[in-house]
Amino acid sequence: MISSDVIRGYNDTIILYLLLEKESYGYEISKRIKELSDDKYVIKETTLYSAFNRLLKKGYIESFHREQTFGKKRTYYRITESGLLYYQDKCREWELTKEVINQFIREDYL
Amino acid sequence: MDTIINYVDNMFASLPKSTEMKQLRDELLANMEEKYHELKQAGKTDNEAIGVVISEFGNIDEIIEEFDISQEGDVAKQPLLTEQEVEDYLQVSKKSGQWIGIGAVLCIFGSAMFVLLLGLFENGYMNGLTVETGMYIGVILLLLCVATAVGLFIYAGMQLDKYKYISVKGNFDLPIDLKSKIKTMNDAYQPTFTIIMIVGVVLIILSPAVLLSMIAFNENMANFGVFIMLALVAVAVYLFVYFGNMYGAYDKLLKGGAKRTKEKDEDRVIGAVASIIWPLAVIVFLISGFIYGLWYINWIVFPITGLLFAMFSGAYSILVNKEE
Known part of the structure; x- marks a missing residue:
């Protein structure tokens, strides 16, 4: 498990990488992060949404609503x-x- | 899942209630819900799933920092009430409702006793004592009752004073779990309250009827009729004040300060009017008797007051209920 302190500066990069793959929503992104990191990094909800907010403000991402299968x-x-x-x-x-x-x-020492 | 909802709501309790925050809360909750269901499908127990979801929530301070929420800003943080405070407040409301109710009943009871004594003396049940003596005893009794009532009113008012920040200013917030608990209590209380209010109004409306039918039966019974009528009114007023007070306490807790509009004070208003109007009727009765010597007819004051009071409380509750 990676501590969130170490990775802090690269949460944005991780999210942008995943959005480059395809547009996505909160839970899917956090799930993908967990998968791709082989369970070594789990992003916290608050960290994820702080990053979304930051990226939105800077204009690096944009948000839109979409109905899911269950409405x-x-x-x-x-x-x-x-x-x-x-x-x-x-x-x-x-x-x-x-x-x-x-x-x-x-x-x-590695 | 309720545990998770409560957890998130508690986390968001200290944040402003803006649409932005509400959307964020819903979004986070939707993610957590999805995660929870997936974990359960993967064979985790309920507790394990909840544990994982909550441990992966993070720290609300991140949100506060990133969304630029100033804690002391325009959305001043309201103190959260504790369960103990809420319990104490409800307890004190209940007690003071009792005291105020008893006070109102005493005012009416004093008037009733006065009329009853007068009747007893007039009909010669008190051998050896003149009507005048009865009158003095009655007045003293009435004054004692009113004095005690005033004492009770002041005492109850002082008790409630401590909770002004809940009952008057309304500057508080409730933790979500506590709020839902109060809501459940309030909902459970609602049917009782409605029945009590109906019983009260019916009693008040029927009370002059009792008096009038007794008079029709035997005019000498007027005083006893007045006594019974006032006894019925007293019961109704007690019900109004006591249950109305409890209802008000729940209402204030649930609605808080900002959203509270017109309070449902009808029951207490009826109680207050009752504790003034009946002693007042006695005063009119005394003056017309002593000064104008109208003893043979002035008992009519009571049925008239009774009818007026019945009309007032009936019309008042209908009007107030309509406004909602």
Whole structure:
């Protein structure tokens, strides 16, 4: 299990990656995160929705309503143009971060 | 699932009641519900599923920070009432309803005793004592009753004073689980309340009829008729005040400050009018008797007051109920 502190700066990236796959809603996204991380990261509800709010405000995603099979209305999200650019930035940033941090990680302790 | 709903509602209790927050709550709850059902389908027990869902809820402070909710902003946080406070408030309301009810009954009872004594003396049941003596005893009794009643009113008022923030200002919030508990209690109470109100109104309307039929039967019985009529009125007034007070207490808890509009004070209004009008009738009775010497006819004051009072309380409850 990864602590949420470590991953904090990359929740947005994770969400944008999933929205790039397809438009989706809250629970589906949190479920996908759990699956793709092999149960090593479970995003909290409040973290997820704080991220949605942040991304919406910055215009990286947009929301819309869609009826579900059982007639329930869910809020869906899709990524925007600027969201895609931001995601690409974050990918490069991670590459750099990884390189830098790796310099300080001793292989023999892994 | 109720546990989860309660949990989320409690988390959101301190946040503003905006549409944004309501939507967020619904959305979170929908996710949690879906997760809960999936976990159960995967073979988890109810408790396990609830445990996982709640542990994955997170921290409400994240929402507060991200959604820029200032806690001391325009939506001032209202103090949450505890279960103990609510219980105490209901208890005090019940007690003060009793005191106020007894006070109102005493005012009427004093008037009734006065008329009864007068009747007893007039008909010579009190051997050796003049009507005048009876009159003095009656007046003293009436004054004692009214004085005690005033004392009770003040005492009950002081007891209720502590809960002004609930009953008058209404600046409080209820935790959701407590609110639903009160609602259940209130709903359970509703049928009793309705029956009591009907009984009360019927008693008041019937009371002059008792007096009038007794007079028709034997005019000398007028005083005793007045006594019975007032006894019926007293019972009705007690029911109104006591049950009305309880009803009001639930109502205030459930509706809180902001949404409360016109209160259902009808029962207490009827009680207040009763505790003024009947001693007043006695005063008119005394003055017309002593000063104008109208003893042979002035008992008519009581049936007239009775009819007026019956008309008033009947019409009043209909009018108030219509406004809702």
